[in-house]
Amino acid sequence: MSIYKSKSEFPIITIKNLPYDLKNNDIFDMVSNFGNLHQIRIGKLPDNKGSAIVIFKNFKSAKLAVGKLNGYNFNGRYLVVGFLNIEKSTVTTLQNEIILKNSDNADGAPEDES
Numbered sequence: 001m002s003i004y005k006s007k008s009e010f011p012i013i014t015i016k017n018l019p020y021d022l023k024n025n026d027i028f029d030m031v032s033n034f035g036n037l038h039q040i041r042i043g044k045l046p047d048n049k050g051s052a053i054v055i056f057k058n059f060k061s062a063k064l065a066v067g068k069l070n071g072y073n074f075n076g077r078y079l080v081v082g083f084l085n086i087e088k089s090t091v092t093t094l095q096n097e098i099i100l101k102n103s104d105n106a107d108g109a110p111e112d113e114s
Contacts (some may be wrong), residue, residue, distance in 0.1 A: 012062065017050060018052060027054065035056065051087075
């Protein structure tokens with residue numbers, strides 16, 4: 001069972017229309033005042049350049065960032081900011097796979113070190 005009530009409650013946001021030469025520190029400076037961060041990922045491939053994914057430690061911080069940054073003029077570019085669309089069923093499936101894998105490794109047998 002997920003701790004999040006709906007797919008919109010994951011503290012993960014996307015930021016689009018960023019300059020291509022932006023660095024992690026630039027994004028950190030832009031979003032860190034909204035709350036504690038877990039991770040920042042900047043798109044490097046042709047289909048996701050100019051975008052980033054930011055994972056906050058809590059939903060409240062992510063919601064505040066979306067509210068303040070969506071439409072914000074950053075270096076002459078208007079940012080498009082929103083929550084990452086995550087299907088709850090996918091997360092539940094992944095959580096179940098992790099639990100199963102961890103229970104298989106918890107049988108007391110040493111792991112293969114080769």
